[in-house]
Amino acid sequence: xxxxxxxxxxxxxxxxxxxxxxxxxxxxxxxxxxxxxxxxxxxxxxxxxxxxxxxxxxxxxxxxxxxxxxxxxxxxxxxxxxxxxxxxxxxxxxxxxxxxxxxxxxxxxxx
Amino acid sequence: xxxxxxxxxxxxxxxxxxxxxxxxxxxxxxxxxxxxxxxxxxxxxxxxxxxxxxxxxxxxxxxxxxxxxxxxxxxxxxxxxxxxxxxxxxxxxxxxxxxxxxxxxxxxxxxx
Numbered sequence: 001x002x003x004x005x006x007x008x009x010x011x012x013x014x015x016x017x018x019x020x021x022x023x024x025x026x027x028x029x030x031x032x033x034x035x036x037x038x039x040x041x042x043x044x045x046x047x048x049x050x051x052x053x054x055x056x057x058x059x060x061x062x063x064x065x066x067x068x069x070x071x072x073x074x075x076x077x078x079x080x081x082x083x084x085x086x087x088x089x090x091x092x093x094x095x096x097x098x099x100x101x102x103x104x105x106x107x108x109x110x111x
Numbered sequence: 112x113x114x115x116x117x118x119x120x121x122x123x124x125x126x127x128x129x130x131x132x133x134x135x136x137x138x139x140x141x142x143x144x145x146x147x148x149x150x151x152x153x154x155x156x157x158x159x160x161x162x163x164x165x166x167x168x169x170x171x172x173x174x175x176x177x178x179x180x181x182x183x184x185x186x187x188x189x190x191x192x193x194x195x196x197x198x199x200x201x202x203x204x205x206x207x208x209x210x211x212x213x214x215x216x217x218x219x220x221x222x223x
Contacts, residue, residue, distance in 0.1 A: 030209055042201055042214035088153060092209030097142065097161050098169065099212060101154040
């Protein structure tokens with residue numbers, strides 16, 4: 001399988017703390033994306049980073065990409081209870097018309 | 112705009128029954144996808160379409176068929192349901208390949 005691997009599988013933090021989750025992949029990629037999934041809902045796109053970019057920010061989100069290590073990380077700063085969700089990385093490569101998703105990280109933010 | 116919608120939201124089937132899941136998008140997207148999500152497995156691509164009248168196999172296509180007769184609709188069929196097809200099914204669409212995908216709310220299917 002070409003699925004991405006994410007770690008940790010689950011993460012529990014308190015409100016106000018930072019949350020970091022990591023994604024590793026095995027192929028060459030064009031871009032890498034991060035999605036959020038609230039319980040029982042569809043996935044929502046958060047941020048996209050291209051293969052020639054090393055870091056990208058969007059609000060409280062910071063994504064890094066290291067193509068030499070085939071890995072990416074998502075940092076959520078000053079977490080809120082509303083950030084409780086599962087987070088998935090997804091990547092596309094070559095001429096592929098599709099995305100490959102990671103296995104996900106379940107984030108629990110407690111008050 | 113409704114975005115991506117899926118019908119039905121829930122369904123219970125008996126082994127051997129057939130059904131069709133409907134996905135509709137109103138964003139004029141060329142690409143549409145069907146995924147299944149199982150605990151601990153992330154999302155796995157079943158079939159996808161790169162335009163009206165086209166379909167292609169994804170990672171786990173066995174036991175499923177699809178059709179894209181209209182650009183806005185993508186149908187997923189189960190001809191003879193099996194318990195292994197118990198899952199949550201998500202449809203998604205995108206304007207071009209490899210970019211942001213927009214997801215529907217999902218269909219929870221149980222096969223007894």
